[in-house]
Amino acid sequence: MAEEIKNEKGGISVETEHIFPIIKRWLYSDKEIFLREIVSNASDAITKLQRLISLGEVKDIEFDGRITVSVSKKARTITVSDNGLGMDAEEVKKYIGNIALSGALEFIQKYEGESEGATDGIIGHFGLGFYSAFMVADKVDVISLSYRGGDSVKWECADDGSYEMTVPYEKSERGTDIVMHINAEGEEYLNASTLRAVLDKYCSFMPIEIYFVDDDAETKEGDEADEEKPINDTTPLWQKSPSECTDEEYKAFYHKVFGDFNDPLFWLHIKADYPLNFKGILYFPKLTHEFASLEGQVKLYYNQVFVADNIKEVIPEYLLMLRGVLDCPELPLNVSRSYLQANGYVDKISAHIVKKVADKINSLFKNDREKFEGMWSDIKTFCEYAALCDRKFYDKAKGSLLMEVVHGGFVTLSEYLESAKETNENTVYYSSDVELQAQYISMLEGKGIKVVKFAQMIDTQFVQMLEGANENVKFKRVDSDITDALKADGEVEHSEKLEKLFREAAGDDKLTVKCERLTDTSIPAILSFSEESRRMEDMFKIYAAGGMNMGGGFAAENSLVVNVENPLIKKLSESDGEINALLAKQIYSLAVLSQRRFDENEMKAFLAASYEVLSKLS
Secondary structure: OOOOOOOEEEEOEOOOOOHHHHHHHHHOOOOOHHHHHHHHHHHHHHHHHHHHHHOOOOOOOOOOOEEEEEEEOOOOEEEEEEOOOOOOHHHHHHHHOEOOOOHHHHHHHHHOOOOOOOOOOOOOOOOOHHHHHHHOEEEEEEEEEOOOOOOOEEEEEEOOOEEEEEOOOOOOOOEEEEEEEEOHHHHHHHOHHHHHHHHHHHHOOOOOEEEEEEOOOOOOOOHHHHHOOOOOOOOOHHHOOHHHOOHHHHHHHHHHHHOOOOOOOEEEEEEEOOOOOEEEEEEEOOOOOOOHHHHOEEEEEEOOEEEEEOOOOOOOHHHHHOEEEEEOOOOOEOOOOOOEOOOHHHHHHHHHHHHHHHHHHHHHHHHOHHHHHHHHHHHHHHHHHHHHHOHHHHHHHHHHOEEEEOOOOEEEHHHHHHHOOOOOOOEEEEEOOOOOOHHHHHHHHHOOOOEEEOOOOOHHHHHHHHHHHOOOOEEEEOOEOOOHHHEOOOOOOOOHHHHHHHHHHHOOOOOEEEEEOEOOOOOOEEEEEOHHHHHHHHHHHHHHHOOOOOOOOOOOOEEEEEEOOOHHHHHHHHOOOOOHHHHHHHHHHHHHHOOOOOOHHHHHHHHHHHHHHHHHHO
């Protein structure tokens, strides 16, 4: 027979000296976590009782689990009450009076052993969660009555570790009340709206119904009914089978959790069984601009308790561009339940998610290509970034990665290469600015060569990755070295006269001037850039955009290709008229204008020269 415990005074039994200051200052990263820990303990107490009832260990008890969180600014208290197991005096001394003795762990070992799913629903593992209350409280009361009956108990503890226990106490209903007397550091949480926001953040999907009460609020007609509504959803969408969920439910859940009024493009519902045992939903949001995908948010839950946003150990960084929820009840969290400990299980979760995301993209491509093409502009950045970050992702999804053709349609790389065998075998031509490069595009399309769009900053790196992953395949921007497909037959002699004329027109005595026969005789001259040096220039721009000082940047090597088949060039080559210098300057300016926009001074000079040409013709 247990020794009878009456009124008693004493001190907390700790294994490490001065443990309270450590808990208050360093154990938890945010003070607000105290509410998550205390409410989680209440949830555990209810879950344990439900487990005992289901195992037949407890009979003649039927109940609906309930947690109530109440706040009183006047009394300076926050109270968390549950109707779970409760404790008698011995249990209070054992589980509350000894820091780091985990009641959850002992419960699991006694009733579940090492069986599969032993920890399901039992959140606590370390026995320290209760003491997080002292981050915001200078005194905490524990008032409890065990499900076994007997005397109730009140345990009062100050933030210096001293306590006083009263047995019996005035509590007639089974369960536990945790009353936190809030100190100056936690005063903000006495505000009902602030406390409710913390509850919504961490406890919106806890498995036990939670009710919130502002004890200081005046009761108005109709308020009582509202208070009887739980603030949480005990069966969140990710806990259901995908076959039980409708598109409307997925969209509604997305709007609720992420506050985005736009519908997601599509989603991926993951239910991984043993040995991984985790669930979740990942959403592909609709993007409004190139960098919108960097604003993703993946929320990590632990048995329906929110832990953190965007934990990179669980999923690769590039998947954090998405939005979603993951519930991993077997994650190796550290003692504060805020960070992960190193573990091979985490790597397996990450690999599984990557595979599922790639499978989803492939499925959309194969099952409804028209719809997939319609959303490609919204997921293009994600897919390219993922391929750059993870070769395994690229290898799984490469057959579904699209390229947009300039004048309509989409092709995969393999489809492009197949259609290019006769005209530009193993070479992909692309445009970074369709308007500025319209002349180059027209020339290529006139020879039956498709041009694809790569206009975003990330495309420069993506193109290089594609070349590395596909042997012998080259990507060329439309204004790079002139392809043989655009040249007419026949030898071309270099003209020193044209070279001198155009160097003077450009004001650059180092300008490379090349004479070529182009099949399109209407074009007098075009600028051609070295593909390699132009890519280097793009890389310098990327570094500069990221805030890196690259010492003045890098200018791509370029040359002026003069079309000797053009009538105007023939005239310049064969005559020595006074207007030649002016015409050469205009031809050069037009070649530059097809590459980039003029600055203010260049535009003034171009217009003045144009007017002068017109006056010569009048």
